[in-house]
Amino acid sequence: MPAAGPHGAASAGGGSSPAGAAPGTGDGHGAVSGAAEVAEPQLGLTTIDRSGTVTHLDLLDESLTTIGRIDEPHALTTDGRYLFAATRDGVEIVDSGVWTWDHIDHFHYYRAEPRLLGTVSGSGSGSATVATTNLSxxxxxxxxxxxxxxxxxxxxxxxxxxEVEERFRMRTPPHAGLVVPVGSYALVTEPSPASLPAAATSSASAARAVPASSVTAYTADGEPTGVTEACTDAAGTITTRVGAVIGCTDGALLATVTDDELVLERIPYPAGSTAPAATSFDNREGRPTVAGLAGSDGIWMLDTRRRSWSLLPVPTPLAAVTAVDDDEQHVLALATDGRMLVIDGADGSLLAQTDPLVADSLAAGETPRLVADQQRAYLSGPRELMLWEIDFADDARIARSFPTSTEPAFAAETGR
Incomplete structure (x- = not known):
């Protein structure tokens, strides 16, 4: 994640270009027709309330734009530009209109009109899982x-x-599965035949309880490559600068593409570890190190560059965790009592903490969103009707607070 200058973003709403902006030229640096390239990242907080109203908060001038309305959301995934909201009818896609193109040694920043793109439906009901890359x-x-x-x-x-276009659509046995994009390939999970329920007892809830046991690789056009790798109880995926991660019971699979060839590597948990496996991962977007909860036993840190795990102790029970992966090795965590903690990624020691900010949301079973970029953390409080910007490197100081008129049930930092 690049530095954010004054840590703000131009408004996603409105059609005029800011001073100095150049129209997108489609030069392979993340530009598209109709987008303006700008001088700094266009950071914002895009939220969806319980009724489905989508709102964008500009973090530079603090203006608020209503993008539109979707069906009632049940879950949210983002790649830093798009919001993929799981609803009863499928997945509704929102384009925040702001994004960053990571060109390894430098970055390009863009702004376009925000819009609702449409819905992708499955053959049944229930929330879909979504896996993204870092390129929008x-x-x-x-x-x-x-x-x-x-x-x-x-x-x-x-x-x-x-435009909403499907590269492929295939039918697998119903199960708790994933489709994970990796360059010009995609990994699709499959269950063990022995785990499938009998037809007479098959139900939606039974399908969701069936675990994946392996992943199979396909081209982006849906052609099988002949590559299959075991991954028991596959759960959780994230894309880092190195490659795509999928969590398994015994560790993780790391998928990379070298010379147009897909490579799958297994990164096992340390020998003798009894801590629960991580089932989700989070980090500052694109960074090599990711974090996941190890049940109540600690925090799993996976360094995809070094292909290694480490287990950090936890000072208190946690509800969420994310790796900043900066020079100071900051790890941010949300305690179950509503505090945001700043933890040393080297030894697990507590460096700083806020007061309890989202205790009411957690007590009500809500899911506050904790996200980190290079300079700030952002935390949503659905029941508290609040969004917070926190300077985690400055003793977890509350830099700004943004009251909301409705519950920010789901929140994403966009423009990153």
Whole structure:
């Protein structure tokens, strides 16, 4: 994640270009027709309330723009530009209109009109799982509908043009699955035949309880590559600068593409570890190190560059965790009592903490969103009707607070 200058973003709403902006030229640096390239990251907080109203908060001038309304959301995934909201009818896609193109040694920043792009449906009801990459104008986005077994790969380049196009759609046995994009490939989970329920007892809830046991690789056009790798109880995925991670009972699979060839590597947990496996991962977008909860026993840190795990002790029970992966090795965590903690990623010691900010939301079973970029952390409080910007490097200081008129049930930092 690049530095954010004054830590703000131009408004996602409105059609005029800011001073000094140049129109997108499609030069392979993340530009698309109709987008303006700007001098700094266009950071914002895009939220969806319980009724489905989508709102964008500009972090530079603090202006508020209503993008539109979708069906009532049940879950949210983001790649830093698009919001993929799971609803009763499928996955509704929102384009925040702001994004960053990571070109390894430098970055490009863009702004376009925000818009609602449409819905991708499965054959059954229930929330889909979504897997993204770190590029919002190329590659693919994976959707898996557990109750029908529909596995879908969307064309992300088409999304950047305002079009919802499927690269492939295939039917697998209903299970708790994933479609994970990796360059010009995609990994699709499959269950063990022995774990499938009998037809007479098959139900939506039974399908969601069936675990994945392996992943199979396909081209972006849905052609099998012949590559299959075991991954018992596959759960949780994230893309880092190194490659795509999928969590398994015994560790993780790391998928990379070298010379147009897909490579799968297994990164096992340390020998003798009895801590529960991580089932989700989070980090400052694109960074090599990711964090996941190890049940109540600690925090799993996975360094995808070194292909190694470490287990950090926890000072208190946690509800969420994310790795900043900066020079100071900061790890941010949300305690179950509503405090945000700043933890040393080297030894697990507590460096700083806020007061309890989201205790009411956690007590009500809500899911506050904790996200980190290079300079700030952002925390949503659905029941508290609040969004917070926290300077985690400055003793967890509350830099800004943003009251909301409705519950920010789901929140994403966009423009990153």
């Amino acid at each position: 104008t190329s590659g693919g986005t994976g959707l898996f509908f557990p109750e029908s077994g529909d596995a879908v790969l969307l064309d992300t380049a088409a999304l950047s043009r305002g």
